[in-house]
Amino acid sequence: MDPDHIMQVGMGFFASKTLLSAVELGVFTELALKTDNADGLGNRLGLHERGRRDFFDGLVALGFLEREGEGSDAVYSNAPDSAAFLDRNERTYIGGILEMANARLYPFWADLTEALQTGAPQNEIKVTGRPMFEELYADPARLEQFMHAMSGISAGNFHALAEKFDFSRYQTLSDVGGATGLLSTIVAQHHPHMSCTSCDLSVVRPIAERACAAAGVTEHVTPVDLDFFADPIPPADVVTMGMILHDWNLEKKMHLIRAAYDALPEGGAFIVVENIIDDDRRENVFGLMMSLNMLIEFGDAFDFTGADFAGWCREAGFRDIEILPLAGPASAGIAYK
Numbered sequence: 001m002d003p004d005h006i007m008q009v010g011m012g013f014f015a016s017k018t019l020l021s022a023v024e025l026g027v028f029t030e031l032a033l034k035t036d037n038a039d040g041l042g043n044r045l046g047l048h049e050r051g052r053r054d055f056f057d058g059l060v061a062l063g064f065l066e067r068e069g070e071g072s073d074a075v076y077s078n079a080p081d082s083a084a085f086l087d088r089n090e091r092t093y094i095g096g097i098l099e100m101a102n103a104r105l106y107p108f109w110a111d112l113t114e115a116l117q118t119g120a121p122q123n124e125i126k127v128t129g130r131p132m133f134e135e136l137y138a139d140p141a142r143l144e145q146f147m148h149a150m151s152g153i154s155a156g157n158f159h160a161l162a163e164k165f166d167f168s169r170y171q172t173l174s175d176v177g178g179a180t181g182l183l184s185t186i187v188a189q190h191h192p193h194m195s196c197t198s199c200d201l202s203v204v205r206p207i208a209e210r211a212c213a214a215a216g217v218t219e220h221v222t223p224v225d226l227d228f229f230a231d232p233i234p235p236a237d238v239v240t241m242g243m244i245l246h247d248w249n250l251e252k253k254m255h256l257i258r259a260a261y262d263a264l265p266e267g268g269a270f271i272v273v274e275n276i277i278d279d280d281r282r283e284n285v286f287g288l289m290m291s292l293n294m295l296i297e298f299g300d301a302f303d304f305t306g307a308d309f310a311g312w313c314r315e316a317g318f319r320d321i322e323i324l325p326l327a328g329p330a331s332a333g334i335a336y337k
């Protein structure tokens with residue numbers, strides 16, 4: 001027995017905040033433009049002398065940077081995965097989710113204890129009294145940041161879904177809460193016979209239209225306005241929801257599952273992409289922490305197990321349910337009508 005694990009988790013915020021600040025400051029984007037020594041890079045980033053070497057060498061020790069040489073002449077560069085995923089100028093950039101974590105979740109998680117004691121959300125609503133999505137939609141810059149954050153976290157899962165799920169039996173897809181239209185875009189790119197509709201609130205549609213035009217999929221993907229608590233879901237062979245159910249309480253989850261059922265033909269598939277928790281609730285750490293994050297964001301919203309999903313879908317009338325592992329902690333829950 002030793003206390004290593006306790007200390008690693010307990011002080012884990014040291015490492016976490018070091019990476020989040022590096023993304024915020026653009027360390028990886030700068031180094032992709034030009035490798036540099038500590039003073040050169042520190043000057044380019046506007047950092048005080050005191051912290052420079054500790055910061056850069058800490059990032060070396062964490063595996064995010066590489067360093068050639070010792071002392072003040074040593075030259076820093078990006079580690080291969082940092083170069084691929086943390087350089088803002090790369091198409092594969094996933095830092096949006098880390099920018100959002102840095103700007104919002106990191107300060108909100110400081111109040112986790114209060115959330116646990118009260119069951120109340122600890123995000124913007126504490127200051128403004130307005131729910132999170134309303135708050136985001138009132139501020140276009142923040143909305144765009146959130147949409148890019150979602151794309152960063154979801155892209156790998158959507159590619160895995162497009163590769164693993166058999167779309168050959170289907171022609172049409174409605175993606176509910178589709179944000180930038182990324183799920184539809186990736187499905188259409190992998191399966192050009194599919195015709196996809198990406199449905200989200202009207203303020204989101206221009207963002208989706210721009211993203212679909214940039215991806216060259218406008219013939220296969222149509223962004224439309226939908227308020228999923230007021231409007232029926234556009235009928236399709238496949239209805240998808242990426243990270244939607246976990247945003248809501250059980251009553252609203254059931255509303256969405258029933259709405260998906262109504263939109264599908266016999267044999268149609270309802271697919272959710274989420275960090276589905278293992279049925280024993282012992283292993284999927286990220287899924288369990290994400291559920292705590294939903295407490296922080298919404299209070300009564302929560303993540304769920306595959307068995308929970310199967311039970312709700314059977315109650316709504318679905319026939320067969322399966323869980324398909326995707327990337328990392330995420331899975332697809334699939335229910336057939």
Ligand SMILES: C[S@@+](CC[C@H](N)C(=O)[O-])C[C@H]1O[C@@H](n2cnc3c(N)ncnc32)[C@H](O)[C@@H]1O
Nearest residue numbers: 150154177178179200201226227228229242243
């Ligand atoms: C957590 S994001 C998920 C985005 C995307 N599906 C993904 O997996 O990356 C939730 C999405 O639901 C949308 N949304 C929230 N309330 C909605 C409503 N009442 N009707 C339609 N969309 C809504 C938001 O605009 C946002 O795009």
